Amino acid sequence: MNPLPVSLIRETFPVGPLQCNCTLIGDPVSKHAIVVDPGGDEQKILARLQHHGLTLVSIIHTHAHFDHFLASGRLKELTGATLHLHKADQPLWESLEMQCQMFGVPYTPVPSPDRWLSDDEELACGCGVALHTPGHTPGSMSFWFAEHKLLIAGDTxxxxxxxxxxxxxxxQRAIVRSIKERLYRLDEDATVVTGHGPDTRLGDEMRENPFVRA
Known part of the structure; x- marks a missing residue:
């Protein structure tokens, strides 16, 4: 876990068969938490929540590809937390079973989202906002925590x-536009949590990303 100001609890770790990065964000005062992209291993996620003394209230998704949701249904069942997704990814959410079949991954039933995420919507715990960054999927979202210079970018x-x-x-055009017009306008000192693999620094990507430069 990378160090952040004490006003925010954050832990990111890989889960599931495709090692999707799952992130816990917790308010140390209320002890309420959100989980971003629980792509499997619900018992591991629950254990980390318990370690931090957090109560899960919201499960949010950067997008509706199968590897980012595999523990969502069980987490909701076990905790009562609400599920959130951008509405433009509803067709993908409704085809999650088909996606799993195509990749040979066991499908765990998941209910429909409780509500749809909107662009610039404040997240549960009041510590961040949702940014609509389409391109990887029509409803791809990133989550920006300005005070903590933290960006959860999913697979964008x-x-x-x-x-x-x-x-x-x-x-392709949409993802380039999302990165240039939404993400690269944020604080270049921000830590970027990616959908898979290591964190990066936004300013480094602005200058050195071979696919999209500022």
């Missing part, structure tokens, strides 16, 4: 890479 931006656009709903 990677360390020296960008998200694929050859999967369901991908759009």
């Amino acid at each position: 931006l990677f360390r020296r890479g960008v998200g694929r656009t050859d999967l369901w709903g991908g759009d």
